[in-house]
Amino acid sequence: MSESPARPPSWQVCLRCGRELPLSFTKSRCPACSALLEARHRPPESRGPGLRDLFAARRGSGESLDASGVWRYRELVLPDAGSGVVTHPEGNTPLLFLSPVSRWTGIAELALKHEGHNPTGSFKDRGMTVGVTVAKRIGARAVACASTGNTSASLAAYAALAEIPALVFVPAGQVAAGKLAQTLAYGARTLLVRGDFDACFALAREASEKLNVYLLNSVNPYRLEGQKTILFEALEQLGWEPPDWIALPAGNLGNTSAFGNALREARELGLISRVPRLAAVQAEGANPFARGFREGFTRRHRVKAETAATAIRIGDPASHDRAVHAIRTTNGVVTDVTDDEILEAKAVVDASGAGCEPASAASVAGVKKLVAQGVIRPGERVVAILTGHILKDPGLLLRYHQEVDPAPPRANRPVEIEPALSAVEEVLGGEP
Ligand SMILES: *Cc1c(COP(=O)(O)O)cnc(C)c1O
Ligand SMILES: [Zn+2]
Numbered sequence: 219m220s221e222s223p224a225r226p227p228s229w230q231v232c233l234r235c236g237r238e239l240p241l242s243f244t245k246s247r248c249p250a251c252s253a254l255l256e257a258r259h260r261p262p263e264s265r266g267p268g269l270r271d272l273f274a275a276r277r278g279s280g281e282s283l284d285a286s287g288v289w290r291y292r293e294l295v296l297p298d299a300g301s302g303v304v305t306h307p308e309g310n311t312p313l314l315f316l317s318p319v320s321r322w323t324g325i326a327e328l329a330l331k332h333e334g335h336n337p338t339g340s341f342k343d344r345g346m347t348v349g350v351t352v353a354k355r356i357g358a359r360a361v362a363c364a365s366t367g368n369t370s371a372s373l374a375a376y377a378a379l380a381e382i383p384a385l386v387f388v389p390a391g392q393v394a395a396g397k398l399a400q401t402l403a404y405g406a407r408t409l410l411v412r413g414d415f416d417a418c419f420a421l422a423r424e425a426s427e428k429l430n431v432y433l434l435n436s437v438n439p440y441r442l443e444g445q446k447t448i449l450f451e452a453l454e455q456l457g458w459e460p461p462d463w464i465a466l467p468a469g470n471l472g473n474t475s476a477f478g479n480a481l482r483e484a485r486e487l488g489l490i491s492r493v494p495r496l497a498a499v500q501a502e503g504a505n506p507f508a509r510g511f512r513e514g515f516t517r518r519h520r521v522k523a524e525t526a527a528t529a530i531r532i533g534d535p536a537s538h539d540r541a542v543h544a545i546r547t548t549n550g551v552v553t554d555v556t557d558d559e560i561l562e563a564k565a566v567v568d569a570s571g572a573g574c575e576p577a578s579a580a581s582v583a584g585v586k587k588l589v590a591q592g593v594i595r596p597g598e599r600v601v602a603i604l605t606g607h608i609l610k611d612p613g614l615l616l617r618y619h620q621e622v623d624p625a626p627p628r629a630n631r632p633v634e635i636e637p638a639l640s641a642v643e644e645v646l647g648g649e650p
Contacts, residue, residue, distance in 0.1 A: 227298040230255040230439055233540060242356045245427065246437040254540060256479075257439040262293035266488030269293070270458060273450075287311065288344050291450045294483055295443045296348055304350045304380045306337040309447055313455045313601070316570040319582060322563075324589040327599040329461070330567070330582075331452045334574055334607030338400060340529075341448055341473065341605050342372035345441030349434045350376040358432035360385060362425060364418035365435075366469070366529050367397030368606055373434055374404035385431060387411050387418040394528055394575070394611035414523065416534045436472025437536050445473055446480035452601055453490060460490045462598035465588075467580040467605055468498035468507055468552065469530030471541035478544020494601075496550035497594070498541070499584030501525035501560060501577075504532055507541065511552035515542050526557045526614060529577035529606060551593060555583040561618060565628035568615075573608030581605075 230239040234253035241257075248255060262269055273291060276284035283289040283299065287309015292299045314330040333341035350373070353361050362385040363373045370386035370393075377384035386401055390410035401408050411418045419435065426433035436442060453460060468474050477496055484490045500508045504523035510516075523533035535541065545552060555563075563586065564579035581602040588594040608615070619629050635641035 225260065228257060228259045228296055231258050241352065244356065244358070244432055246423070246433055246435070254437055254537070255439050256540075257296075257443050259294070259297050262297070262487065269487060270454075270489060273454060282307070285310075286347065287451050288347050288444050288447045291447050294450065294487075295447065296351065296440070299351065302351060302355055303347070304354060304376055305347050306343065306375075306379070308336050308343040308347050309451055311335040311448075311451070313452060314572055316567075316572055318570040319566055319572070322566045323582060323586045323600075324596050325585060325594065325598070325600045326596065327461075328585065329452075329456070329599075329601045330572060330604050331448065331601055332572060332574070332604045333448060334578065334604055334610075338368075338371045338375045339396070339607035339610055340368040340372065340575075341445060341603070342368045343376070344447055345436065345444040345472070345476075346372040346376045346434065348444035349373075349438050349441045350380050350382070352440045353382060353432045353434065354380045356432070358382060360431040361434050362386065362422050362431045363434045364388070364415065364422035365393075366415050366531060367393040367401070368529055368610070369435065370406060370408070371397050371400035371404070374401045374406035377406065378404050383407065385409070385425070387422045387425075389414050389418055392528060392531070395613050396607075396610040415532050416523075419536065435536065436470055442472055442476040442479065442537075445476035446483070448473070448603065449477055449480040450484065450489075453484060456601075458490055460492050460494045461601045462494060463497050463585075463594055463600045464494050464603070465497040465499060465581040465585050465600060466603040467527070467530050467577045467584075468500050468541070469504070469532040469535065469577065471498075471507060471535040471537040473603075473605070474498045474507075474544050475537045475540040478540070478547055481548055493548055496545060496548045497581075497584055497588055498545065498550065498552045499580045500552065500554040501527050501530055501580060502554045502556045504530055505554040506533060507535060507538065508552045508554040510538075510542070511545065515546075525560075527560050527577040527580055528611070529575065530580060551588065553584050553587055553593075555580055555587055559583040559587065561626065562628060565618070565626075567604065568608060569628065569630075572604065574604040575606035575608060575610040576614060578604040578606050
């Protein structure tokens with residue numbers, strides 16, 4: 219493809235037929251072959267150590283864009299980002315090394331990248347700051363998404379910052395309390411759809427095409443550009459010394475796809491010298507991608523999804539094809555874990571002091587399972603992504619810790635007492 223001097227800083231390209239479209243093209247699929255689109259940018263001026271130094275220098279800068287863990291990497295996200303950026307700021311999430319979680323998984327060098335530390339409590343903010351910035355730039359009259367909860371909370375917050383009306387489609391009765399509460403409070407028009415996530419998504423897509431609202435599901439290429447920075451930031455925190463594995467929960471497969479792109483770009487630009495392997499982890503009751511992996515991706519599965527980890531309760535993942543590419547190009551694996559395994563992993567992460575929402579714990583449960591299977595070796599270095607905050611799903615937590623019959627293995631049951639010191643002494647059993 220020839221580089222014309224008039225080429226804009228960013229454009230979109232069809233993943234199947236290669237057709238190029240401008241940034242302002244608002245449909246999420248190629249008009250020629252209806253495959254998904256991907257964002258492309260002019261290449262950065264520096265590479266390798268020069269680019270690393272540029273990113274590092276911004277950490278101490280007082281400029282508002284540099285305060286964001288997304289926009290600090292803007293050459294790889296949206297290079298001509300300027301004053302119109304809609305930012306909280308987001309990112310700058312910690313990399314945690316917690317012995318109880320290391321011991322439980324059997325990985326001595328396990329780092330948890332905690333994306334629950336984002337402004338609305340999930341990694342979705344990293345994509346949404348970019349998606350809403352583009353929506354504002356192209357003058358969208360409204361933005362919309364279908365969501366299992368976190369995307370809607372994030373869209374609602376960023377649309378409010380940008381003063382653009384937001385419309386969200388969520389499955390009625392299936393959204394965790396924290397997520398629904400946030401969405402309502404940030405002021406999005408919230409539609410409780412009598413159907414599952416997959417039904418919400420089909421409806422949001424149809425509405426966006428017919429009613430001229432900008433669709434901000436993860437099929438939107440600019441969301442994925444922002445989500446790549448989870449890995450840029452984690453790699454930078456590791457001194458650009460890549461781990462052997464990166465484990466993440468996999469639902470709609472936007473993040474899996476974004477991670478594949480991030481690792482390819484980091485390698486091509488000389489930021490890292492070796493590509494870590496991706497381990498995408500699904501819930502057993504919502505495992506179309508894991509089923510496909512076991513068959514060498516010879517066909518695409520669709521399932522009726524059911525799991526307590528609502529953020530990954532998705533039966534027909536939108537970013538399926540590009541996620542297959544991400545797994546293949548990173549020599550990755552896909553596995554699935556039961557809800558009991560997810561809840562046990564979550565209890566371990568919670569009791570370590572970090573805490574996370576149920577879907578996040580799938581990555582940790584997946585690491586333990588892959589270690590037990592001999593796929594990940596105990597001496598390897600692993601980064602597991604915690605995708606969301608512990609308070610996203612208080613209902614599940616209160617049930618888990620207060621359930622009686624039978625009490626879950628790691629339940630921390632509260633004790634109700636009379637207001638008397640003797641009752642306290644009785645509970646403590648004479649211990650000081
Ligand atoms: C969205 C989300 C996921 C799933 O990510 P995909 O990109 O849809 O695969 C996992 N965990 C949490 C907390 C999420 O919000
Ligand atoms: Zn095409």
